[in-house]
Amino acid sequence: MPSRDRSARPHRHRRLAAVAATALAALAGVLPLSSRASAAAADATVTVNADAGLGVLGPAALGANAAIWDAHMNDPEVASLMKAAGVGALRYPGGSYADIYHWKDHSAPGGYVAPGTGFDDFMGTVKAAGAQPVIIANYGSGTPEEAADWVRYANVTRHYGAQYWEIGNEIYGNGHYGSGWENDTHADKSPKEYARQVKAYAAAMRAVDPTVRIGAVLTTPGNWPDGVIGSGDAGDWNHSVLAEVAHDIDFVSVHWYPGGSADDPAVDKVARLPGELREIRNLLDRYAGTDAARIGIAMTEVNASTGGTPFTTRPNGLFAADAMMTALENGVFTVDWWDTHNGAGTVSTVDGETDYGDMGMLSNATCSGSVCEPAANTPFAPYYGIKALAALGGAGDTMVASGSSSPRVSAHAVEQADGDLAVLLVNKDAGAAHTVDLDYAGFTPDRGAPAVLRWAPGDADLVPAPGTASSSRAVLPPSSLTVLTLHPQPDSGPSTQVGTPGTPRTTSVSDTSVDLSWPAATGKVVRYGVYEQSGTGLRLLAESTGTSVTVPNLPPGSVHTVNVLATDAAGRLSRPSAPLTFTTGSPRRSTCAVEYRVTAGWGNGFVAAVTLTNLGPDPVDGWSLDFDWPDAGQSVTGAWNAEVTDDDGHVHATGADGNTRLAADGASTVSFGFTGANDGPNPAPTVFRINGTVCTTRS
Incomplete structure (x- = not known):
């Protein structure tokens, strides 16, 4: 994405944490809501982080x-x-x-x-x-x-x-x-x-x-x-x-x-x-x-x-x-x-x-x-x-992370090319209105009321709805869509001197580290930061004065989504790069190995075969295998040749009926199988542990 003047944005080093709702209320002045609505307690909180980028909208979106x-x-x-x-x-x-x-x-x-x-x-x-x-x-x-x-x-x-x-x-x-x-x-x-x-x-x-x-x-x-x-x-x-x-x-x-x-x-x-x-x-x-x-x-x-x-x-x-x-x-x-x-x-x-x-x-x-x-x-x-x-949002605008505390309210956010922030709030509840508090990171709204467009029961189109929201609170009618467009707080300082870094890519991934590189941002970049997304939060993983870095000390088999942000001499941050998601692997060398294969499937169910090998010098009498499902919709429904339990996504298996001994030095293997259900995707687990040891994963 081309570089952009960010003079409309705050020019202090922006905090990578949500701004408290009370502080936003002070910034907003008198809320443009009715006194009754503003006094009502919010039943949901929506958090938006403009520094956690989700990619740029294209013309064919x-x-x-x-x-x-x-x-x-x-x-x-x-x-x-x-x-x-x-x-x-x-x-x-x-x-x-x-x-x-x-x-x-x-x-x-x-x-x-x-x-x-x-x-x-x-x-x-x-x-x-x-x-x-x-x-x-x-x-x-x-x-x-x-x-x-x-x-x-x-x-x-x-x-x-x-x-x-x-x-x-x-x-x-x-x-x-x-x-x-x-x-x-x-x-x-x-x-x-x-x-x-x-x-x-x-x-x-x-x-x-x-x-x-x-x-x-x-x-x-x-x-x-x-x-x-x-x-x-x-x-x-x-x-x-x-x-x-x-x-x-x-x-x-x-x-x-x-x-x-x-x-x-x-x-x-x-x-x-x-x-x-x-x-x-x-x-x-x-x-x-x-x-x-x-x-x-x-x-x-x-x-x-x-x-x-x-x-x-x-x-x-x-x-x-x-x-x-x-x-x-x-x-x-x-x-x-x-x-x-x-x-x-x-x-x-x-x-x-x-x-x-x-x-x-x-x-x-x-x-x-x-x-x-x-x-x-x-x-x-x-x-x-x-x-x-x-x-x-439209072509060239940046999607940013947003989240809601309520399952009945969805949120989406876009930082527009002119520096405005637009937030879409979806009230999925047909029977009740919801009052939502709004928190922000990487963006400070100005004191005025946002522009509000709404599609709610009785609306013939997407229509203006003034007086239904401030920058820190919105009232959502049942079964409605509400779009808030907020202007950034004016700033008298100079504009940031750096553009947006290019999309990062992995050059190598191990079980505990990743090497990343990215195209340089335009302008006078002092350093780059690699930030990991966690919901709507960010944490700094690594910094570099160049366009590559090694991120160490990552857990095996863990999934990470990162953005790269550039910083100028005054400590001002660029827009976030497009995101990169990667998964660390399993150890190349371990005293155990596990092969996991799906042998049959039918869309919402499957059969899996698991094979265990002891690569250590001593035999194992009595093994236990542990792994976690990558997706919340996955579960075990039945098993053979092992005792298998599935406790809220954590699977624990132990040998049964003479299937309990693992010979030393890979001399033999043991296997078991199970049937499973998947409500959604069915990705393979990423980390297997035998008696607590992280094993090499084979496919």
């Missing part, structure tokens, strides 16, 4: 899907509505239709193609919206040559500059795992064949335009068919595909439909998403090595569910804002709502509002029985959720 069966896809109103909602990416030609679509004659054998939905018509809407296309090349019934011709037409003949090209849609749904909805005419429907074809598509398309970015389809960890190993395959879809194409692609494409119900709403499932996305990044690190940093993650479809959940009413609007921003904060470069228009389905009433069962952002004026949707292109709730994100 917010996206939506368009489909060739949608007659309203290119209505003139669509482009203006997309622009107003900050939608910077439009995906075409529409989900599973991509794998039956032939762009040259604009046909989709076996499907319906609406008039006025051809590629050039679509690109007219893209350009009018100020967006960019995400295009799905036909894998199911297409060829690498057909895809290359499309690239030629788009970027050489028409000069559209189409950058992002996916190879197929949900190809893992081609029947290889027993359930088939995606068209795939290849005789071999295995992940290995898909990987082979991705290489061929990429080579043909790049021969026409070397600048295109090629994406491969992955399953989302913790969602079917993740973990399922097909007949004849060496691994599940993700492992099989990435083992072949990790060095040939520029991004991976995943979809997320978490489902939900009245008792378990989709918005509560957003907490799973960071772990699922982290598992994708772990897979990229494993298979791409040093190439992993350049491979992006695109969430090219997201919606609450494919049935049984409100779609056009408020719960899905809250979900859209919370889920899409969470995805961006966790490394996704574009997140694309499914979809622009869809059609009326099962009609219901949700909190007094009619839900048309339509997965679209905008109405397409269809009917379900005697109930008809409003006029075409009338925004539904998800549109307002996405529009709230546009108010939060």
